[in-house]
Amino acid sequence: MENVEGIKKAAILMITLGSETSAQIMKLLPDSYIQKVSYEIANIDYVKPEERDAIINEFIEMQQARSYIIDGGIDYAKNLLNKALGAQRAKEVIDMLNQIQLRERPFNIARKADPQQLKAVLMNEQPQTVALILCYMQPEKAAQILAEFPIEQQSEIAERIGTISNTSPIVIEKIEKVIENKFSNYVDNDTETVGGVQTLAEILNSVGRSTEKNIISELETKQPELAEEVKAKLFTFEDIVTLQESDVQKVLRQVNNDDLMMALKGVSEEIKNFIFNNLSSRQVETLKEDMQFMGPTRLSAVEEAQQRVVAVIRQLDEKGEIYLRRGEQDVIIS
Template sequence: MTDILEADPPKKRLDGIKKAAILMISLGPETSAQIMKQLPDAYIQKVSYEIANMDHVSREDREAIVNEYLEMSQAREYILDGGFDYAKNLLNKALGTSRAKEVIDMLNQIQLRERPFNIARKADPQQLTNLLLGEQPQTVALILCYMQPDKAAQILVNFPPEKQADIAERIGTITNTSPAIIERIEQVIESKFSTYIENDTENVGGVSTLVEILNQVGRTTEKAIVADLEQKQPELAEEVKASLFTFEDIVSLQKSDVQKVLREVDHDALVLALKGVSDELRDFIYDNLSSRAVETLKEDMQYLGPARLSAVEEAQQSVVTVIRRLDEHGEIYIMRGDQDAIIE
């Protein structure tokens, strides 16, 4: 079941958690409840949140997700019966060459995540090289067999020439290895690698990460999270709010920067984004457009009619996304918290 949470076929481009939520909705509450019990807590929370915030599922999406789940389940059974070649042959007959390839590719990705030496595949090549330089050639060869070819090549070239040949020969002659040996080596490598990098930590999370996430969610969710932080961790909430850019914050931009943003924003998105905003904000936008553009914008807004809050928030978020992109590329400047102002 967790496969459908992670695999993402090329054509659908749906988030894995959304796909799982759609599947749960399609299967009904009783069946979904039984499936939920078998999922890790982290997935249950994510899927439950997605279900709670999903107010509409198109028939096309529902059918596509259910069909994908059935195809994946069927393909797994074929693999268990006779391996990938057997599964590929049957899937080609059942689904056609193109769709069969998509399913096989997804299963290959899933299998890759389940293969031994996962920590090695995720590790930085240079760090892993430093660790493996002291290992026996047969150990290095075994690990490289389970790694991505390009990363394995990066590691192999760092060994002395004579050791490269020894490792290459062993890779070429490995046919099978006891699972117990693989597991034992994997445990040793993971233990050594965790010790090796214990002082080489990676910066993850924190206010900047939270702000990046909040700048991508809908305004309703953003406001609810910030309000909750204000109750539980007021100092963190203030820090987040100082860095968080909202659609209304567009008035804090320089006039020239606003004009750059508006040139990049889709016209229809801007029409929808201005639905229900204050007169001051709307006038601010008008002041940064040509008279002809303002006339067109007002006309389109007049004929827009009622709009869903979620659609308006999505349009506003698309404007914020443009602003963040231009800021990251240094094309405009966003004031954040106590940062110094720009002197022109």
Template sequence: MAATARKLTSREKAAVLMIAVGKNHAAQVYKHLSEEEIATLTLAITTTSKVTQEEKNAVLNEFYETALAQKFISEGGLDYARSVLNKALGEAKANEILGKLTETLQVRPFEYVRKADPSQVVHLVANENPQTVALLLSYLEPAKAASVLSALPGDMQVDVVTRMASMESVIPEYIREVEMIFEQRLAKMGMSDQTSVGGIEAVVNIINNVDRGTEKFILETLDMLDAELSESIKRSMFVFEDITKLSNQAIQTVLKQVEQSDIAIALKGATDEVKNFIMSNLSKRLQEMIKDDLDVMGPMKMRDVEDAQQKIVNAVRTLEESGEIIVSRGDGSDVLL
């Protein structure tokens, strides 16, 4: 007589899913989890007993159906998802899947707006107040939000960033009202608990994606308007002037990833402290070559200098994300024990 299949908890299903997809795919999933979620999931995986092929298949199938339903809901709402799933899987199975989702699945607001290109979004918020713009940008992908933020007037950029950083929760009714207004505008252009949005992390993700000039303007203006907020944001991100906080080994690793011409151009607009730090971590031969480049280099556009500096910053961020270097944040989190 066949053994009765175990009824797995949600945590056990997550563990089985990670085991079933293999370590490479599981590693990609881990990149999107918080430290607490990683700890919880890792514990579940380590305490999971032997999993049968039947259980693996059941979990993978449930995950696929759930992801499929989420996709249909995002594209056209719950009714659209129900209609498509009815045709694909039958009414009974569709009701089962959507029944599980209604309690646990939340469709992120502004889905319709997220499909628009940045220029459309800029036009959409042109006459909106900073609070509404801050709400919308909190829900956009960082790269798209950065494009929109960069296109806003300078004084509004800082106002929006300040409001995003101080935003903690917004009532769902207000979010839905704003969402409906934006959807109607985009259409004309051709195209129960509070919900947590914004915060320092959202601001940092966006500023990390804007160009060097916009980043510099926002942070310098915030220094004057709200020094404490500005410092909180800087602690969570890395800017060009922070180069000197790197260890000699780290900056040497970074500079190997950057073209010699970009290093020379970046130094054109660097402070003496940054310039000396970078030069001291180059080989004697490369130092001489860059000095020669600087001697014959004519006047440079500020934008070109900032772009070169941004390339170095991007190299730092990439190497930090991969774990190849450690960037001091000044909060004690980088202390080695």
């Protein structure tokens, strides 16, 4: 399916959904898309069952990912998708979304805007307009903006958010254009939020170890707080499956048993099995028994335990006792 173009996938999905449902979807598409999809539909004579199933599954996965991102952002989506689909497939879905979905979502300019700028733009808007825009924003940011309104307006906006069921794409497009025009007084509409800790971490994850060490060393001298933030994002707990078995065993010997038990709470079976395969049968039995007696656990506590495990991994890596894979190949010295 990697070689099948998006328009053809859309056409096959339309065929699968049937003419009645597809007709309703067509009404919501731009004219240029309608023409392209219609052309593909007209030129498809037969769809293989396995091709159809693959496209339906991809559609479901993408919808799940979109929902997770809207609910809690990229990191939240990655966490849930890792558990549901496995690390590799989750990464593929997120990558596809980054390419086609995030830029197409309505009110993207509001999602990227500084909260103070957004507050200035929305403060004089009608409650129904504010409610609609907040529905498309990150929950944390929407809450921050809502809290800025007078108390009597907060309840009215909240009520409208709770009663919105669907809105015409034409109405959304008109409102979006009005908001973008108003933002021209505060921000440059042609700019995007770029860079930051996450971007730097992603870049450093793809460079060689020596390059990474040089950059981190400089950051530790000039901006130690930034260096710590970047280091915390360079390797996640889920990435432990990329380690060599011998390296994993070295890590597990250094990790506190309570931290390991807490870190495994709620992770995918793939990660659990990977860890268990690198422990003795007796250790696995004890760990499983302890985990069975664990009650409900705060997500923050799990994440803190995972960070402590990651800290052990990075310490061993810095000492040269284990090897973390990097984007560029290391030079082999004989």
